[in-house]
Amino acid sequence: MARTVAERSDVLPLLAEVFREHGYEGASLSLISKATGLGKGSLYHFFPGGKEEMAVAVLAEIDGWFEANVFRPLRETNDPRAAVATMFATTAEYFRSGRRVCLVGALSLSDARDRFAGRLRDYFARWVEALTAALARAGHGPEAAGAIAEEAVGGIQGAVVLARALDRPDVFERILTGLRARCLGTA
């Protein structure tokens, strides 16, 4: 049979898009097969655990991407204010101004939440922690930094929901602008 992909990791972005668009339950194997161009044989070869293993792999890749591009910069930068600003720009681009759903957030609202509870909690907890640390280093008081970080991380998720429901990416941009100002405001 014809070879289509060399690496399991090659299909993860395609897989992620299917889960984002259809959710965990809605992402049927036939949809996944169509989106990846892989038959069931290949799919179960790469992911013996089936759909659940596919979702875990996708979540791990997303987690790794945010760790490298968002969380770590927030923790390790020498210029926390610039790092916070970069975080908003990076996430706005990643979520395509609300046109792209946050898979972690969407799973948190679905009945698949319990299945992946630990990973979902971990993702958001590390995001809030990293942002809290950056805000504290930027001059916010310890308790205010945590509260603002929660408001910002939650606010980004809410911006995705609202922009998608209203079908208005400009609403996403405006909310993020407000959140950024709140993070960088009184230091």
Added chain:
Amino acid sequence: MARTVAERSDVLPLLAEVFREHGYEGASLSLISKATGLGKGSLYHFFPGGKEEMAVAVLAEIDGWFEANVFRPLRETNDPRAAVATMFATTAEYFRSGRRVCLVGALSLSDARDRFAGRLRDYFARWVEALTAALARAGHGPEAAGAIAEEAVGGIQGAVVLARALDRPDVFERILTGLRARCLGTA
């Protein structure tokens, strides 16, 4: 056969809970049947259009509840600051501090969004408009009122996502407290 319910509206809250917990795709007729105690015969008697009609009816009821308990008070009150404060208290109770999912928001993130796009957009648009009007009457400038309203409505949705992912209702409460302060702050 034994009669179980008298009115179609009696099953709407049960139906809503099934959709909230399992999403549109995940709410199978067998789950719905179990949750409502109604067989398929009764279900299709009340909702000839099947699942889609059930979801539409549930959305209409939710919309009606928010219109009566949240949107209209914001529009018609003589004390806009008190009305805004009441909105936060009412929604916190309705969403049970993030333990209960917002069905409208969850559907907006799912692949059922297109099916109900108009209703989802309408719900959030009216919420933002009503809150904008109240904030303007409370003394905010016209452009600031709109921006804060979007941030607040989105923020509530994000608070549900975050509190549910972290399994921490206190995060929901803290975020709402911050949003309320932002709405009532500099008037």
Added chain:
DNA sequence: TATCATTCGTACTGATCGGTACAGAAAGGC
């Protein structure tokens, strides 16, 4: 060219999906 593990398509399983058909029981009018 022969070998061999890896990769892949297809056919299949049993279960469940949303929806339909229909017979029969309860309720209400008379």
Added chain:
DNA sequence: GCCTTTCTGTACCGATCAGTACGAATGATA
């Protein structure tokens, strides 16, 4: 007392679900 309308359970439909089995094609090695 019927008799009509309103409700309700159950059996069934074709389609699709996640997952398994397995043979065939492939690419690397030799």
